[in-house]
Amino acid sequence: MRNLIVTFVALVVLATASWLLSSAGAPAWTSLLIAAAKALAIGWVFMELSEAHVVPRTIAVVAVLFIALLIGGTLVDVQLR
Amino acid sequence: MTPQRRHAFRVAVWLAIASEALLFSGLFMLYASYRSEHSTAFHLAAAEDVSWIGGTNTMILLTSSFAMAVAIHFARLGRRGVARGWAAGVIVLGCAFLAFKGYEWSLHLRDGIAPGAAGDLEGVRGASLFFTLYYLMTGLHALHVIAGMLFVAWARHRTRRDDDPLAIELVGVYWHFVDVVWVFLWPLFYLVT
Numbered sequence: 001m002r003n004l005i006v007t008f009v010a011l012v013v014l015a016t017a018s019w020l021l022s023s024a025g026a027p028a029w030t031s032l033l034i035a036a037a038k039a040l041a042i043g044w045v046f047m048e049l050s051e052a053h054v055v056p057r058t059i060a061v062v063a064v065l066f067i068a069l070l071i072g073g074t075l076v077d078v079q080l081r
Numbered sequence: 082m083t084p085q086r087r088h089a090f091r092v093a094v095w096l097a098i099a100s101e102a103l104l105f106s107g108l109f110m111l112y113a114s115y116r117s118e119h120s121t122a123f124h125l126a127a128a129e130d131v132s133w134i135g136g137t138n139t140m141i142l143l144t145s146s147f148a149m150a151v152a153i154h155f156a157r158l159g160r161r162g163v164a165r166g167w168a169a170g171v172i173v174l175g176c177a178f179l180a181f182k183g184y185e186w187s188l189h190l191r192d193g194i195a196p197g198a199a200g201d202l203e204g205v206r207g208a209s210l211f212f213t214l215y216y217l218m219t220g221l222h223a224l225h226v227i228a229g230m231l232f233v234a235w236a237r238h239r240t241r242r243d244d245d246p247l248a249i250e251l252v253g254v255y256w257h258f259v260d261v262v263w264v265f266l267w268p269l270f271y272l273v274t
Contacts, residue, residue: 001154008147015139022272031268039261046150047257053088056095063099067106074110078117 007045014038087247094251098258101225105262108218112269115214119207126202126211127273129194134185135271138178139263145174146260149233149253156246164249168237171256175230182223186216215270222262229256 018034044050049057116123152167189212193200196216199208229252236252 001151004147004150004154008143011143011146012140015136015143018268018272019136022268028268028273031272032265035264035268038264042146042257042261042264046146046260047254053091055088055092059092059095059099063102066103070103070106070110071113074113078114081117 003045007041011038011041014041082245082247090247090251094254098255101258105218105221105265108214108221109265109269112214112218115207115210119210122202122205122207123211124273125205126199126208126215127270129189129192129200129202130215130271131185131188132271134181135267138181139267141174141178141181142260142263145171145178146257148174149256153246153250153253156240156249159244161240161244164246165237165240168233168240168249171233172230172237175226175233178226179223182219218266219270222259222266225259225262229259232256 014034014037018031021030021034043060049060052060148167148170152164152171154164155161155167156164189195189200193203194212196213197209199205199212202208232252232255236248239248240246
């Protein structure tokens, strides 16, 4: 239960930081980096990947790798236009 | 239920979530691609979104994820009444999220902002693309919230007569995924102004 409370507080702090940084004119990647940190916290603690069997963990990792491939392909496309 | 069957259910849910994640990531890449071409238009268009509603909805979904995790915690302890209470909280928060989202859409529609129409930014090339993606992605996400609420209601009902927390655990994984998608939608449509 303590883990859940600590994670929730961390998520609220990160969301607030994201909003404050965006209001202060920070670049877009900072908000996305904070979003990735929040997603990691939710996945690891709330979705219990930290305690999951190797199969769900592998599925999650493969999905993230596919998404990274999509991001990489899009970035290359944008850079080479 | 046999351990193999429980494991199979868990794997099935994770596979469904992985395919959903790829669906949303395709849309995110579409957003990134158009944004690189119409960067000024996307900045101007994002400023039209109601930032306090985006922020409020973020807090609502984060809180609902916490409530879901607590419901699972109590379901495992066998305290079914408490678990059902927290699950009801998840449904109430889901309704609040949809109410704020509907209110924001109504404000946009009043201002002439709709899929393919950019209201005051009509002359800005690329602005209507932003709003088309906005309606498509937040609409698709809202459908997932509705589906999630129905799943939570079903799992909550099961908890009334069943000691096994598996249903609420599996529904919880799906609900957290819906939260993760919003965690990325929020900066893209509200913060990058």
